[in-house]
């Protein structure tokens with residue numbers, strides 16, 4: 001089956017101040033050293049890969065003292081040019097919200113709101129066709145799911161995460177196209193597992209080994225799927241299903257419990273990708 005790629009618009013944050021200074025998920029161990037230079041090299045390869053694939057990438061300047069800010073997916077959710085800025089659970093990450101808010105405001109996005117309930121952006125909420133898959137259990141609250149659904153006018157389907165290693169939905173599930181997902185069934189409560197099996201009978205399920213390699217923290221444009229290179233089983237299965245998997249090494253960022261998807265916030269409903277750094281056109285295309 002021939003898969004179709006659609007050009008995307010991403011926002012990324014450079015890992016200038018990346019480090020593991022605290023532990024807010026089981027992967028983080030502040031006694032393990034990190035290497036800033038390696039983190040930046042790995043991140044730059046991911047950034048450049050998106051450009052090679054024809055996507056537009058904007059970069060938000062990081063702030064000192066916010067070592068997790070590289071995980072841009074958590075900063076907001078953007079659909080149809082509307083921006084719902086995150087409200088982080090942990091105080092260590094809470095100041096990131098203002099930086100994201102400011103970035104969107106300065107780029108001319110007009111409908112921007114900070115979430116009222118705890119909401120870690122695309123870390124927990126993934127657009128799948130005309131619905132939003134919304135994770136809960138560790139970070140984003142279930143109250144936030146209703147708020148997200150109302151704000152974007154799309155149904156939000158609550159999925160409950162149960163394994164602290166898969167604390168954000170994007171560590172346990174990836175949207176590959178409007179109809180296809182891959183996920184780690186072991187990361188979900190029984191009723192969520194049942195729901196996923198009903199909604200996505202053709203889904204790819206990940207082995208525990210591939211899930212632990214962060215294989216589900218993947219970014220798809222409908223054809224190319226960027227994922228950690230260690231997720232060998234998923235890479236083979238994606239290829240079998242007609243996708244083009246592209247393995248990347250983000251081992252430094254994985255020390256903080258993050259992978260390619262965590263570093264990538266998709267800006268949906270802005271104008272098609274271009275590389276001139278111009279501001280995105282908003283919903284409806286009215287002049288700003």
Ligand code: ARG
Pocket residue numbers: 024025028068071073074093122123124168170171256257258259261262263
């Ligand atoms: N250390 C970060 C945290 O625990 C990692 C965030 C990863 N981001 C993601 N979208 N899963 O908050």
